[in-house]
Amino acid sequence: MTDAYRAAGVDIDAAARAVDSYRQAVGPERDERVLQGIGGFAGCFALRGYRDAVLVASCDGVGTKVLIAAQLGRYESIGKDLVHHCINDVLCSNAEALFFLDYLAMGKLTPALATEIVKGVAHACRQNGVALLGGETAEMPDVYAETGFDLAGTLVGAVERDELVDVSQVGAGDLVIGLPSNGLHTNGYSLARAMLPVSEWGDALPGAAHPMTVGDALLAVHPCYAPCIRAMQASGARIKSMAHITGGGIFENLPRALPDHLAARLQLDRLTVPPIVQLVATAAHLHRQESYRVLNMGVGFCCVLAPQDAQRGLEAARQACERDPIEAVGGGRAEIIGEIEPRHPCGPSVIID
Amino acid sequence: MTDAYRAAGVDIDAAARAVDSYRQAVGPERDERVLQGIGGFAGCFALRGYRDAVLVASCDGVGTKVLIAAQLGRYESIGKDLVHHCINDVLCSNAEALFFLDYLAMGKLTPALATEIVKGVAHACRQNGVALLGGETAEMPDVYAETGFDLAGTLVGAVERDELVDVSQVGAGDLVIGLPSNGLHTNGYSLARAMLPVSEWGDALPGAAHPMTVGDALLAVHPCYAPCIRAMQASGARIKSMAHITGGGIFENLPRALPDHLAARLQLDRLTVPPIVQLVATAAHLHRQESYRVLNMGVGFCCVLAPQDAQRGLEAARQACERDPIEAVGGGRAEIIGEIEPRHPCGPSVIID
Numbered sequence: 181m182t183d184a185y186r187a188a189g190v191d192i193d194a195a196a197r198a199v200d201s202y203r204q205a206v207g208p209e210r211d212e213r214v215l216q217g218i219g220g221f222a223g224c225f226a227l228r229g230y231r232d233a234v235l236v237a238s239c240d241g242v243g244t245k246v247l248i249a250a251q252l253g254r255y256e257s258i259g260k261d262l263v264h265h266c267i268n269d270v271l272c273s274n275a276e277a278l279f280f281l282d283y284l285a286m287g288k289l290t291p292a293l294a295t296e297i298v299k300g301v302a303h304a305c306r307q308n309g310v311a312l313l314g315g316e317t318a319e320m321p322d323v324y325a326e327t328g329f330d331l332a333g334t335l336v337g338a339v340e341r342d343e344l345v346d347v348s349q350v351g352a353g354d355l356v357i358g359l360p361s362n363g364l365h366t367n368g369y370s371l372a373r374a375m376l377p378v379s380e381w382g383d384a385l386p387g388a389a390h391p392m393t394v395g396d397a398l399l400a401v402h403p404c405y406a407p408c409i410r411a412m413q414a415s416g417a418r419i420k421s422m423a424h425i426t427g428g429g430i431f432e433n434l435p436r437a438l439p440d441h442l443a444a445r446l447q448l449d450r451l452t453v454p455p456i457v458q459l460v461a462t463a464a465h466l467h468r469q470e471s472y473r474v475l476n477m478g479v480g481f482c483c484v485l486a487p488q489d490a491q492r493g494l495e496a497a498r499q500a501c502e503r504d505p506i507e508a509v510g511g512g513r514a515e516i517i518g519e520i521e522p523r524h525p526c527g528p529s530v531i532i533d
Numbered sequence: 534m535t536d537a538y539r540a541a542g543v544d545i546d547a548a549a550r551a552v553d554s555y556r557q558a559v560g561p562e563r564d565e566r567v568l569q570g571i572g573g574f575a576g577c578f579a580l581r582g583y584r585d586a587v588l589v590a591s592c593d594g595v596g597t598k599v600l601i602a603a604q605l606g607r608y609e610s611i612g613k614d615l616v617h618h619c620i621n622d623v624l625c626s627n628a629e630a631l632f633f634l635d636y637l638a639m640g641k642l643t644p645a646l647a648t649e650i651v652k653g654v655a656h657a658c659r660q661n662g663v664a665l666l667g668g669e670t671a672e673m674p675d676v677y678a679e680t681g682f683d684l685a686g687t688l689v690g691a692v693e694r695d696e697l698v699d700v701s702q703v704g705a706g707d708l709v710i711g712l713p714s715n716g717l718h719t720n721g722y723s724l725a726r727a728m729l730p731v732s733e734w735g736d737a738l739p740g741a742a743h744p745m746t747v748g749d750a751l752l753a754v755h756p757c758y759a760p761c762i763r764a765m766q767a768s769g770a771r772i773k774s775m776a777h778i779t780g781g782g783i784f785e786n787l788p789r790a791l792p793d794h795l796a797a798r799l800q801l802d803r804l805t806v807p808p809i810v811q812l813v814a815t816a817a818h819l820h821r822q823e824s825y826r827v828l829n830m831g832v833g834f835c836c837v838l839a840p841q842d843a844q845r846g847l848e849a850a851r852q853a854c855e856r857d858p859i860e861a862v863g864g865g866r867a868e869i870i871g872e873i874e875p876r877h878p879c880g881p882s883v884i885i886d
Contacts, residue, residue, distance in 0.1 A: 184817040188727035221625035222591040238575040239634035272574035281592035334687035374541035464537040
């Protein structure tokens with residue numbers, strides 16, 4: 181059956197096998213909130229315990245980090261990258277991550293490889309209390325090379341309406357805490373690939389705290405900042421707004437956490453730039469200002485707090501980072517990196533001193 | 534700024550321009566449920582009016598229909614395909630579609646082209662009362678050819694827990710209503726491309742009710758069955774379960790709407806097969822049984838109803854199709870296509886007489 185279709189590059193049987201092995205990868209654990217999981221037309225998730233729920237959703241990919249994974253033949257970590265990236269995005273609204281759906285498209289559907297990727301997705305979901313509710317695996321000859329693929333996903337979370345982040349609460353004099361990045365996260369990989377020849381990926385990474393190769397550092401998993409943020413909040417520090425530093429760097433992302441009439445003045449020199457980020461910035465001869473737009477330069481996530489909350493928040497963040505070391509791959513520690521001030525009319529929202 | 538990055542094939546400025554033009558494509562209409570739309574880290578949607586909400590989510594792509602769109606230089610319809618496909622998926626759980634997020638990845642980000650695609654997404658969302666809550670546009674040189682791209686998305690809907698479809702309600706003697714397809718929908722395009730040379734896409738489609746080219750028929754928009762299903766329910770007919778006929782055809786999709794101990798015995802000869810579907814089936818020399826697994830063969834969506842509800846449901850479906858003609862591109866009309874019977878142990882779930 182379906183020989184003609186297989187000759188055209190699509191194997192329906194392989195698709196069915198992949199879904200079976202996803203079920204195994206996701207594991208037998210029962211999540212009582214999931215009424216219909218992988219394999220139905222749609223996933224069904226019981227929303228309970230909210231008075232006045234706001235649903236918060238983020239859709240993302242991992243960029244050309246997929247090419248690094250393919251080159252190194254290590255597929256599990258990009259699934260984690262993707263889930264963490266999306267959790268961080270909904271975290272910026274103060275939402276709890278509820279469920280995730282992944283989209284995996286390949287030139288030729290290889291169930292073993294697809295399962296490796298979905299395993300990483302499932303692992304990151306499980307670790308963060310997120311239900312893997314469904315997804316799509318597509319075999320698309322001619323869109324992707326035979327060994328090519330892309331990975332994207334959508335995470336849905338929820339927050340009580342009166343606990344939703346409201347950037348208008350941010351005021352002049354508030355402080356910005358930067359949480360450390362541990363590498364490129366999911367951004368800057370096209371530049372990294374252009375600057376660092378594959379032949380050097382097996383080399384030792386210069387400046388690394390622990391011995392590792394350039395390839396290891398390129399694949400370092402994008403951290404999930406939710407445990408750190410929840411620890412800060414549990415300490416009693418009220419976080420007014422948050423920014424996930426992704427494509428566009430701190431210049432494009434921090435302004436989303438600020439009202440229009442305010443700007444952030446940052447001192448970033450005290451931050452540790454992860455060695456792999458420094459390697460790319462140096463190889464690309466990026467100007468200092470430019471590097472902050474193209475790469476995360478050591479800041480993976482920002483929080484804005486009132487001055488009286490900042491010290492308590494900072495200590496809680498550092499303790500959380502030590503328990504669950506973000507810097508395992510060479511990042512720094514949480515720091516107060518700047519202050520909010522009135523924005524000059526027509527001036528920039530982010531000023532780096 | 535970002536010259537090095539641009540040389541590596543990524544244009545951050547183009548990404549920012551694309552987001553601006555999405556906002557325009559989505560339009561100025563205010564949807565009061567949307568508290569944070571396109572441009573934030575995550576979209577925020579106020580869920581109101583549910584007693585005991587179950588969230589229902591589907592993630593999908595449009596397969597290699599993207600290559601047809603690229604070949605013909607017509608990009609708006611695939612956005613509609615995608616949204617309709619996802620609405621139909623959550624409809625199978627009886628859920629109301631609430632919001633959508635799209636993932637668009639391109640080899641080279643061309644804001645004008647990206648905007649055409651997102652316009653189609655936005656149009657289909659607006660027409661169906663769905664909020665376009667966010668999305669991701671990724672520029673991924675080397676994953677996609679410079680002019681290559683992929684499109685996927687996730688739709689989230691909701692339904693009261695006690696109105697969720699429960700396939701265990703289906704019993705022997707229930708009837709299956711088939712709703713007409715109008716073409717390949719979003720399935721079978723790799724086969725179609727292998728069988729129908731591009732040089733023939735400008736030819737008149739044989740057997741078409743209205744003059745159209747093969748290319749027109751290949752790009753026919755995947756219909757949204759929600760208006761039809763809602764009309765059937767409004768007529769008083771209770772729909773026990775539903776199946777969206779997509780990849781794997783009626784053989785793989787109808788069983789998802791049945792309990793394990795039951796099978797559907799179908800008579801499909803009374804159905805009109807859309808001319809483009811027939812053209813592909815003939816060109817590929819598909820055996821009859823095989824064709825029902827690879828293509829939709831005229832059935833886009835199935836509903837299972839008790840016999841006493843079937844006639845009323847059928848009439849409502851036909852009236853809805855006439856108001857909003859699914860068959861505009863050559864499909865047939867709704868028909869009772871079969872009956873539910875006990876499944877033979879180890880026998881198939883779908884039997885085509």
